[in-house]
Amino acid sequence: xxxxxxxxxxxxxxxxxxxQVRLASIIVNQTENYNRIEALNFMAEYLEKNTKEIIxxxxxxxxxxxxxxxxxxxLSRLKLSKEKLNLGIEGVRKVGDLPDPVDQIQxxxxxxxxxxxxxxxxxxxxxxxIFESRPDAVMQISSLxxxxxxxxxxxxxxEANLTNTAIVRALQQxxxxxxxxxxxxxxxxxxxxxxxxxxxxxxxxxxxPRGSNELVKFIQENTRIPVLGxxxxxxxxxxxxxANLEMALSVALDSKIQYPAACNAIETLLVHKDIAPVFxxxxxxxxxxNDVKLIGDKRSVELGxxxxxxxxxxxxxxxxxxxxxxxxxxxxxxxxxxQKFSSKHTDGIITENVSTANKFMNxxxxxxVFHNCSTRFADGFRYGFGAEVGISTQTLPPRGPVGLExxxxxxxxxxxxxxxxxxxxxxxxxxxxxxx
Amino acid sequence: xxxxxxxxxxxxxxxxxxxQVRLASIIVNQTENYNRIEALNFMAEYLEKNTKEIIxxxxxxxxxxxxxxxxxxxLSRLKLSKEKLNLGIEGVRKVGDLPDPVDQIQxxxxxxxxxxxxxxxxxxxxxxxIFESRPDAVMQISSLxxxxxxxxxxxxxxEANLTNTAIVRALQQxxxxxxxxxxxxxxxxxxxxxxxxxxxxxxxxxxxPRGSNELVKFIQENTRIPVLGxxxxxxxxxxxxxANLEMALSVALDSKIQYPAACNAIETLLVHKDIAPVFxxxxxxxxxxNDVKLIGDKRSVELGxxxxxxxxxxxxxxxxxxxxxxxxxxxxxxxxxxQKFSSKHTDGIITENVSTANKFMNxxxxxxVFHNCSTRFADGFRYGFGAEVGISTQTLPPRGPVGLExxxxxxxxxxxxxxxxxxxxxxxxxxxxxxx
Numbered sequence: 001x002x003x004x005x006x007x008x009x010x011x012x013x014x015x016x017x018x019x020q021v022r023l024a025s026i027i028v029n030q031t032e033n034y035n036r037i038e039a040l041n042f043m044a045e046y047l048e049k050n051t052k053e054i055i056x057x058x059x060x061x062x063x064x065x066x067x068x069x070x071x072x073x074x075l076s077r078l079k080l081s082k083e084k085l086n087l088g089i090e091g092v093r094k095v096g097d098l099p100d101p102v103d104q105i106q107x108x109x110x111x112x113x114x115x116x117x118x119x120x121x122x123x124x125x126x127x128x129x130i131f132e133s134r135p136d137a138v139m140q141i142s143s144l145x146x147x148x149x150x151x152x153x154x155x156x157x158x159e160a161n162l163t164n165t166a167i168v169r170a171l172q173q174x175x176x177x178x179x180x181x182x183x184x185x186x187x188x189x190x191x192x193x194x195x196x197x198x199x200x201x202x203x204x205x206x207x208x209p210r211g212s213n214e215l216v217k218f219i220q221e222n223t224r225i226p227v228l229g230x231x232x233x234x235x236x237x238x239x240x241x242x243a244n245l246e247m248a249l250s251v252a253l254d255s256k257i258q259y260p261a262a263c264n265a266i267e268t269l270l271v272h273k274d275i276a277p278v279f280x281x282x283x284x285x286x287x288x289x290n291d292v293k294l295i296g297d298k299r300s301v302e303l304g305x306x307x308x309x310x311x312x313x314x315x316x317x318x319x320x321x322x323x324x325x326x327x328x329x330x331x332x333x334x335x336x337x338x339q340k341f342s343s344k345h346t347d348g349i350i351t352e353n354v355s356t357a358n359k360f361m362n363x364x365x366x367x368x369v370f371h372n373c374s375t376r377f378a379d380g381f382r383y384g385f386g387a388e389v390g391i392s393t394q395t396l397p398p399r400g401p402v403g404l405e406x407x408x409x410x411x412x413x414x415x416x417x418x419x420x421x422x423x424x425x426x427x428x429x430x431x432x433x434x435x436x
Numbered sequence: 437x438x439x440x441x442x443x444x445x446x447x448x449x450x451x452x453x454x455x456q457v458r459l460a461s462i463i464v465n466q467t468e469n470y471n472r473i474e475a476l477n478f479m480a481e482y483l484e485k486n487t488k489e490i491i492x493x494x495x496x497x498x499x500x501x502x503x504x505x506x507x508x509x510x511l512s513r514l515k516l517s518k519e520k521l522n523l524g525i526e527g528v529r530k531v532g533d534l535p536d537p538v539d540q541i542q543x544x545x546x547x548x549x550x551x552x553x554x555x556x557x558x559x560x561x562x563x564x565x566i567f568e569s570r571p572d573a574v575m576q577i578s579s580l581x582x583x584x585x586x587x588x589x590x591x592x593x594x595e596a597n598l599t600n601t602a603i604v605r606a607l608q609q610x611x612x613x614x615x616x617x618x619x620x621x622x623x624x625x626x627x628x629x630x631x632x633x634x635x636x637x638x639x640x641x642x643x644x645p646r647g648s649n650e651l652v653k654f655i656q657e658n659t660r661i662p663v664l665g666x667x668x669x670x671x672x673x674x675x676x677x678x679a680n681l682e683m684a685l686s687v688a689l690d691s692k693i694q695y696p697a698a699c700n701a702i703e704t705l706l707v708h709k710d711i712a713p714v715f716x717x718x719x720x721x722x723x724x725x726n727d728v729k730l731i732g733d734k735r736s737v738e739l740g741x742x743x744x745x746x747x748x749x750x751x752x753x754x755x756x757x758x759x760x761x762x763x764x765x766x767x768x769x770x771x772x773x774x775q776k777f778s779s780k781h782t783d784g785i786i787t788e789n790v791s792t793a794n795k796f797m798n799x800x801x802x803x804x805v806f807h808n809c810s811t812r813f814a815d816g817f818r819y820g821f822g823a824e825v826g827i828s829t830q831t832l833p834p835r836g837p838v839g840l841e842x843x844x845x846x847x848x849x850x851x852x853x854x855x856x857x858x859x860x861x862x863x864x865x866x867x868x869x870x871x872x
Contacts, residue, residue, distance in 0.1 A: 397833065
């Protein structure tokens, strides 16, 4: 991220591209459900047809990146094997199977005789997606955008430029074949454009960042366009004194080690003082044998932890096999700690006492509040949304894991027969407000 | 608004107050529906009990404002007669009759055996409300805040400080009587605090500005807290060549003159060239006889308008008996004009051709798209929401007139029996995703 210093004003080239996407998005916006499903099928078909070109482009990206001495982790994310590509293509088709998020009627109401109000979901317009490396993201996010009737401007990591260009070309061929304007999917390849996107608030309605916490934080702080996403995921699990000990150990372990790099993995375990001795007696060897480094407050160090935590530990998303542990006097102290340090992503409690659980779940102001289960369930697929566009830690909706509904908004349609407001103030007409 | 120049950092006093509101809001947040209705009734009761003090305070505010030479319009908004106060008190009780926006279950889903997901509406937390003059706003917004389980920090115009203080004292007595923490309603009286509120993003979850376009614009540009509201309301009405002429005249007149200072009144009339001669022949005398000044493009001046419009006219919210008129070649030109100048509040079309109307309504990207009715219907009460918290012109929800649902968000509650994600990856458990 060292290369992101300022947000340049968009140049004329970029403004023109943005206008093309906007115009194309209006066409996608008008399509029926079957048009968009057909477009996805053609997109998948042209990805298949272009398999050789895409794989070749990826090989070249890979060779260049290797030469530049890019890290192994980045290289492995950059690599697009034929299997990965096929999975991506399958994914595009699957997005077509998701229920249509557009044209969902939320309100139909007679306001007065002959005056009918309808509130219906509509596409947002144009999405701006900024992601790092992984070329498979292009296929996924483009298909979600088209499924929901939106246009999309994409900017991926520059290491994957050739791959991304080949993929977008195939996707555009699919759009063309289905009669849609290919400009609805647009790839930016220069670093300057990618940052200038943040100033396109007249053209882009929602920014979706996919990448490191630093990237997300930078974007959130440097754009007036709404951002769907989250920076940190500092999640907590509180082991109450009335917890089932075996369950507490199993859920704590799963919440930490099942996939430690995920945002919904826990960083901090809060343990009620009355259960702490027996819990830690079993938890320390359990976490040790799973290579988890434990860092704790004074009291937990007294109970056998090796490393003492600093203030920074409670504020850090480790994304690694590291867990901080704090012993608390009671539920209130646990809640206070969470209110102070949680990033409002997901926080859980283990207890057999339902009223303790309810108090925790009502007071803790996070997108997800969990009782007796792993925080790792906080995920759009696991919630049954079929897709996950992002996870939002803001207070206002959309909040938590966001599926396709995060890519639509709504609009009020009012249809009358010459109705005027003056008739109501003169008593010649009355409001009926009858839901139909 | 000349006195707003910068946004100061909150001082310790303000931070302490904000924390008190936050803590009090957590208590309101926990209440049941009947608690909140009871609180509203006590708030109304104590407003009645304090009628004398409130009216006296208002008389003093009024006398001071008069001495300062404040404008007649401001003075009349400042004045709180006994009748206005009683209407306000009645309003507080009526808010109790609105359906509870909190605890509404949106999703109940079995994710797997014994693992139940629930998505429920919850209060947002703390609202920050900045309004000008009108002391009745204190009663209205405070009751909406309590109804929806939120705390609220209020800052009114300084001319009404004594009145607002007396009203808030009565409201707090009502909260106390009902067992809630009186700090849930907090009034700021210094100008410095009011602007520093915009930096309280750790304490305030939503800002609701009530006042001039300049105030709203300033707030939108100077806070990271989400703002519910809109600055301009530049609304259009397009008279298609297939319009019913009588209907077109009646709806156009109502949309302009029924209440010209409202945000949902039209500023611009777009007229299809084929209907323009007959339409203007009748419209010019009609608007003239209603004291509406007409300003138009070249073609409409040729058809009899006196004043020619400049670019600025298409961008101005007159909020007055002034109407700009532009003659367009067809629907597409009308849409293009709207896309360029609309503030995405409400735009309407008059036509007997349903497919023309549908195209207009689908392509125009405004919160409200109206067919054959007055734009003045764009209003929370007229939509049947029972209350209007604000009108939003942003693309993302909440959009358009916003009722109590704009003061709540949602949260995911996941309850299990020790469920862990690892069991699913090992095939020991499966997702059922069954809506209950």
